[in-house]
Amino acid sequence: MVRGVVQGVGFRPFVYRLALEEGLAGFIGNDTDGVTIEVEGPAERLEAFLSRLRAEAPPLARIDSVAARELPATGEAGFRIAASEVLGRVSTGIPADAATCPDCLRELLDPADRRYRYPFLNCTNCGPRFTITRRIPYDRPQTSMARFKMCADCQAEYDDPLNRRFHAQPNACWECGPRVWLAGADGAEIAAGDAVAATIGRLLAGEIVAIKGIGGFHLSVDATREAAVMRLRERKRRFGKPLAVMVRDLEAAREACALTAAEEALLTTSARPIVLARRKDGCGIADAVAPGIPWLGVYLPYAPLQHLLFAGGRVRALVMTSANLNEEPIAIDNDEARARLGTIADVFLMHDREILQRCDDSVAAVVDGAPQLIRRARGFVPLGVELPPGLQLEAPPLLAVGGHLKNVFALARGRFVYQSQHLGDLENLKGVEFFTESLDHLMRTFEIEPEAVAHDLHPGYLSTDWAKNWAAARGLTPIAVQHHHAHVAGCMAEHGLASEAIGLALDGTGYGADGRIWGGEVLVCRLDGFERFAHLDYVPMPGGEAAIREPWRMAFAALRTAGFDLEPAAALAGANEKEARVLDRMMERGVNAPLTSSLGRLFDAVAAVVLGRRAVDYEAQAAIELEGLAVDESDKLGRVDYAPELWDGKNLGMDVPLVLRTGDLWRAVVDDLRRGVKKARIAARFHSGISEAFIAAAGNAREKTGIKQVVLSGGCMHNRRLARLLRTGLEEEGFEVFQHRRVSPGDGGLSYGQAVVAAAILAKRR
Numbered sequence: 149m150v151r152g153v154v155q156g157v158g159f160r161p162f163v164y165r166l167a168l169e170e171g172l173a174g175f176i177g178n179d180t181d182g183v184t185i186e187v188e189g190p191a192e193r194l195e196a197f198l199s200r201l202r203a204e205a206p207p208l209a210r211i212d213s214v215a216a217r218e219l220p221a222t223g224e225a226g227f228r229i230a231a232s233e234v235l236g237r238v239s240t241g242i243p244a245d246a247a248t249c250p251d252c253l254r255e256l257l258d259p260a261d262r263r264y265r266y267p268f269l270n271c272t273n274c275g276p277r278f279t280i281t282r283r284i285p286y287d288r289p290q291t292s293m294a295r296f297k298m299c300a301d302c303q304a305e306y307d308d309p310l311n312r313r314f315h316a317q318p319n320a321c322w323e324c325g326p327r328v329w330l331a332g333a334d335g336a337e338i339a340a341g342d343a344v345a346a347t348i349g350r351l352l353a354g355e356i357v358a359i360k361g362i363g364g365f366h367l368s369v370d371a372t373r374e375a376a377v378m379r380l381r382e383r384k385r386r387f388g389k390p391l392a393v394m395v396r397d398l399e400a401a402r403e404a405c406a407l408t409a410a411e412e413a414l415l416t417t418s419a420r421p422i423v424l425a426r427r428k429d430g431c432g433i434a435d436a437v438a439p440g441i442p443w444l445g446v447y448l449p450y451a452p453l454q455h456l457l458f459a460g461g462r463v464r465a466l467v468m469t470s471a472n473l474n475e476e477p478i479a480i481d482n483d484e485a486r487a488r489l490g491t492i493a494d495v496f497l498m499h500d501r502e503i504l505q506r507c508d509d510s511v512a513a514v515v516d517g518a519p520q521l522i523r524r525a526r527g528f529v530p531l532g533v534e535l536p537p538g539l540q541l542e543a544p545p546l547l548a549v550g551g552h553l554k555n556v557f558a559l560a561r562g563r564f565v566y567q568s569q570h571l572g573d574l575e576n577l578k579g580v581e582f583f584t585e586s587l588d589h590l591m592r593t594f595e596i597e598p599e600a601v602a603h604d605l606h607p608g609y610l611s612t613d614w615a616k617n618w619a620a621a622r623g624l625t626p627i628a629v630q631h632h633h634a635h636v637a638g639c640m641a642e643h644g645l646a647s648e649a650i651g652l653a654l655d656g657t658g659y660g661a662d663g664r665i666w667g668g669e670v671l672v673c674r675l676d677g678f679e680r681f682a683h684l685d686y687v688p689m690p691g692g693e694a695a696i697r698e699p700w701r702m703a704f705a706a707l708r709t710a711g712f713d714l715e716p717a718a719a720l721a722g723a724n725e726k727e728a729r730v731l732d733r734m735m736e737r738g739v740n741a742p743l744t745s746s747l748g749r750l751f752d753a754v755a756a757v758v759l760g761r762r763a764v765d766y767e768a769q770a771a772i773e774l775e776g777l778a779v780d781e782s783d784k785l786g787r788v789d790y791a792p793e794l795w796d797g798k799n800l801g802m803d804v805p806l807v808l809r810t811g812d813l814w815r816a817v818v819d820d821l822r823r824g825v826k827k828a829r830i831a832a833r834f835h836s837g838i839s840e841a842f843i844a845a846a847g848n849a850r851e852k853t854g855i856k857q858v859v860l861s862g863g864c865m866h867n868r869r870l871a872r873l874l875r876t877g878l879e880e881e882g883f884e885v886f887q888h889r890r891v892s893p894g895d896g897g898l899s900y901g902q903a904v905v906a907a908a909i910l911a912k913r914r
């Protein structure tokens with residue numbers, strides 16, 4: 149019995165070959181939780197078979213466990229692959245999409261091969277999976293390849309257990325498979341001969357091409373041409389947000405970015421995520437691609453069509469950004485793309501293999517030496533994340549709906565949590581439609597009928613409303629999970645921390661148990677509950693949501709809270725007198741000025757003062773720029789006076805042991821600015837001061853509770869400098885430190901944590 153990712157990844161033909169080579173008889177079949185193998189033969193051959201099973205497994209397979217036991221010999225001759233029906237319930241479901249493998253890439257570029265330049269070649273080791281599948285089992289009739297009848301050559305490959313394309317569901321060739329064509333904005337096909345060659349010409353001429361990919365359309369321009377990138381930004385009405393760049397190969401990625409070995413490994417995994425890496429000066433990529441920050445989101449081609457755009461060497465780097473407007477779901481359908489992108493794209497590179505599941509590119513970064521997911525989507529979904537056995541937690545079938553922005557929901561059952569792809573913001577009807585569409589699909593895929601539903605504590609989220617209605621219709625009682633509890637519990641679960649941990653939840657926005665907006669929290673956490681131990685002092689957000697889009701508001705509010713007079717506070721925040729008076733009045737009266745303890749908002753406020761950034765164009769822009777500013781500064785700054793002071797909560801009339809106040813921090817920032825200390829240094833000092841204060845608060849929590857394990861979570865943990873400073877500082881203090889590795893520390897990981905908390909609460913009730 150082999151468990152793990154062993155279905156739809158060429159595992160059965162691999163075992164078949166192995167058995168033949170070792171001269172063993174028996175069979176292999178798919179099973180509920182993996183595959184079952186029976187082999188018969190001499191003992192040393194069986195041993196060799198077992199060790200090779202692990203050592204030589206196909207690239208996309210992931211073996212979690214092999215359970216072997218002896219059976220009486222049956223005298224069976226030969227080895228066979230049992231019928232492909234899956235027995236009983238599946239837990240392996242549909243594999244994730246995988247980048248073109250080296251064998252297929254060779255064929256793609258080999259003029260002698262029958263699939264030379266065929267944009268849809270694939271095999272059992274690579275190709276689309278999740279995005280082309282309607283329902284389980286993962287077999288061709290259930291995919292969007294159903295309408296393409298295989299030609300005799302393809303069928304022969306498909307039927308031959310020794311062929312690399314044995315049961316490769318999307319198998320196709322020039323004879324029988326999907327095709328590409330170039331279309332104008334009006335939808336009419338442009339008779340261009342070789343559509344790929346024509347596309348290359350258009351891109352090199354600076355045009356914007358909408359290119360149909362694996363999980364949706366991309367909008368593409370030549371990334372080395374400033375004017376072309378600016379045209380795309382103007383048409384997309386998106387001026388600040390960094391755009392992802394696809395480069396020809398690893399060599400080209402090295403030319404664009406200074407890559408570490410860990411970053412190179414991440415770039416070349418079969419999931420092919422976008423990797424945020426340090427951009428090289430003078431690398432030739434247009435500045436407009438990622439203005440104001442020292443990083444570039446780079447990735448490598450993962451579909452044959454993309455490889456073809458780079459083949460021939462004329463194209464070096466392409467902007468490849470999700471084809472959507474604002475935070476709407478990515479376009480997948482040809483007609484939909486024309487309707488929604490007609491005003492943006494000059495031409496469309498279309499194809500007729502339907503995309504059935506929307507799936508954005510995944511985004512990852514190496515944070516503090518190890519990979520961290522920022523957006524978990526193509527290449528990872530729908531693979532489950534297992535709850536470690538040490539956790540001793542089994543989930544009943546349940547649904548966790550996630551949060552508001554960057555929504556991802558999760559289904560759980562037993563020891564597995566299946567997160568959906570990144571769905572975007574649940575702010576409008578389109579977002580909610582995408583949510584329900586994906587939920588239906590994943591419920592079918594994993595045959596999970598939830599018996600419980602978890603949602604965020606925020607009463608105003610669409611996801612909360614949705615969860616309550618959904619639960620009511622099924623007679624279930626929904627479980628509300630506090631935002632930062634979910635963040636911390638998720639990280640605890642990833643690392644098998646079953647009892648308690650000190651959680652640093654450093655975040656942008658999360659609804660607190662007291663109705664205020666939390667986000668700079670030290671929690672003493674169990675999986676099923678928490679106590680709030682410390683937090684950043686409350687600061688009003690004048691204008692509510694507007695204070696997130698306009699960091700100058702946060703700067704003004706924070707400076708006023710820190711005791712600065714109106715005029716200097718206004719000058720530092722970049723507010724005019726009238727604005728300052730309006731804000732002051734809002735704060736005084738508490739009108740539309742909710743209180744927040746968010747570290748994300750403190751970052752915004754400091755960025756507004758140090759960088760003079762009044763408004764942001766995308767979420768967390770100011771904070772990201774502040775981190776970027778400090779990128780070349782040393783971590784070791786000696787003592788800095790930027791640390792928030794730890795106050796006894798009781799003395800402030802608050803019901804937490806500690807409150808972190810930022811008055812001294814603000815005075816130190818302002819002193820340094822006035823003394824002309826360079827801004828990069830100020831940004832670095834701010835990071836150091838913040839981590840120093842939270843390390844001290846964690847030390848305090850340890851004194852009171854005896855807990856030595858600290859978990860780092862929340863959106864601010866995407867900040868590499870902060871993650872590194874906190875981890876090294878906490879370790880120096882003798883803490884054991886845990887960071888997210890398999891799910892995102894930001895709101896993309898929220899549903900995983902909600903599922904863990906709900907499972908723990910339900911386990912306790914039973």
Ligand SMILES: [Zn+2]
Pocket residue numbers: 248249250251252253270271272273274275
């Ligand atoms: Zn392949």
Ligand SMILES: [Zn+2]
Pocket residue numbers: 298299300301302303320321322323324325
């Ligand atoms: Zn064919």
Ligand SMILES: [Zn+2]
Pocket residue numbers: 631635655656657658862863894895
């Ligand atoms: Zn959060």
